[in-house]
Amino acid sequence: xxxxxxxxxxxxxxxxxxxxxxxxxxxxxxxxxxxxxxxxxxxxxxxxxxxxxxxxxxxxxxxxxxxxxxxxxxxxxxxxxxxxxxxxxxxxxxxxxxxxxxxxxxxxxxx
Numbered sequence: 664x665x666x667x668x669x670x671x672x673x674x675x676x677x678x679x680x681x682x683x684x685x686x687x688x689x690x691x692x693x694x695x696x697x698x699x700x701x702x703x704x705x706x707x708x709x710x711x712x713x714x715x716x717x718x719x720x721x722x723x724x725x726x727x728x729x730x731x732x733x734x735x736x737x738x739x740x741x742x743x744x745x746x747x748x749x750x751x752x753x754x755x756x757x758x759x760x761x762x763x764x765x766x767x768x769x770x771x772x773x774x
Contacts (some may be wrong), residue, residue, distance in 0.1 A: 666751030693748035708760035
């Protein structure tokens with residue numbers, strides 16, 4: 664699981680995984696940011712749009728010109744520079760990826 668330790672969605676996902684008896688490893692984006700190569704792999708699995716968190720304060724603080732011109736060619740660089748803009752939690756399992764937390768989706772993903 665990838666994310667930020669104090670994120671409420673991360674806390675919910677960790678609790679769900681623990682209650683389900685599933686082991687996981689957690690990586691904090693802020694302490695150990697993903698490489699550009701990792702971001703590309705995740706974007707290949709999910710699409711860069713799915714990785715970009717437009718609801719957070721980091722996105723809202725960006726220059727409106729940057730927000731207006733976000734596209735595939737610059738999105739991953741922006742995520743590399745601002746890892747807190749990566750949606751969370753991000754789960755990678757057996758070559759598949761899942762972003763966000765919804766209990767029903769987790770039930771299906773981990774079935």
